[in-house]
Amino acid sequence: GIQVEQSPPDLILQEGANSTLRCNFSDSVNNLQWFHQNPWGQLINLFYIPSGTKQNGRLSATTVATERYSLLYISSSQTTDSGVYFCAVDPNAGGTSYGKLTFGQGTILTVHP
Amino acid sequence: EAGVAQSPRYKIIEKRQSVAFWCNPISGHAxxxxxxxxxxxxxxxxIQFQNNGVVDDSQLPKDRFSAERLKGVDSTLKIQPAKLEDSAVYLCASSLTGASFSGANVLTFGAGSRLTVL
Structure with a gap:
């Protein structure tokens, strides 16, 4: 099956700093989502981004599908950004997605005040 | 729009006991x-359901886990008998459809049900 690798595994920042999280995947995809898992365990959709670039406030994401990676940028980090960030992909099965996501191991982000 | 509802949020059981989790997806999500x-x-x-049919249950340990979605809306996941290694969070998600067109297969997750097996 498809492999998803996220880096770094852990990241510690001071409030106000910027960061970049990376997701590499081993096969072509037609669904890529970034999630934030908050301290209560809720997985929150950040982006649906199988290709291209999107921005939402202080967060932005870029997926380069031909090179099989995606980046999540967090600018001016806040303590509320702490948690685990997951990248999840659905392989491109001949152009048909069956909606099944394979998750990476996540990046644990801690933002200190 | 209401989100994906799950219950219970927390459950503690002894090994070999049974447990059931319930999920109600976003309205209209197949x-x-x-x-x-x-x-x-x-x-x-x-496991993945499309309406009330199973699309993929290849990773479901069928000797102890079962799931159903009888009317194509809410679903129940059951574990019987539970083992220590079943301690985990069980997350339910839904999407408009599993088919491939833009945005249709965006998954939205519920808050999860945390199971502790002692």
Whole structure:
């Protein structure tokens, strides 16, 4: 099956700093989502981004599908950004997605005040 | 729009006992998924339903796990008998459809049900 690798595994920042999280995947995809898992365990959709670039406030994401990676940028980090960030992909099965996501191991982000 | 509802939020049982989790997806979402998340790992798909039919249950331990979605809306995941290694968060997700067109297969997750097996 498809492999998803996220880096770094852990990241510690001071409030106000910027960061970049990376997701590499081993096969072509037609669904890529970034999630934030908050301290209560809720997985929150950040982006649906199988290709291209999107921005939402202080967060932005870029997926380069031909090179099989995606980046999540967090600018001016806040303590509320702490948690685990997951990248999840659905392989491109001949152009048909069956909606099944394979998750990476996540990046644990801690933002200190 | 109401989100994906799950219950109970927490459950503690002894090994060999049984437990059931309930999920109500977002209204109109045809596809429903159950994921298992063990502490420190990413979620892993257990089973996927399209309406009331099973699309994929290849990773469901069928000797102890069962799931149903009888009327194509809400779903129940059951574990019987539970083992220590079943301690995890069970996440339910839904999407408009499992088919491939833009935005249709965006998954939205519920808050999860945390199971502790003693």
């Amino acid at each position: 596809t429903l998924y159950w994921y298992q998340q063990i502490l420190g790992q990413g979620p892993k798909l257990l």
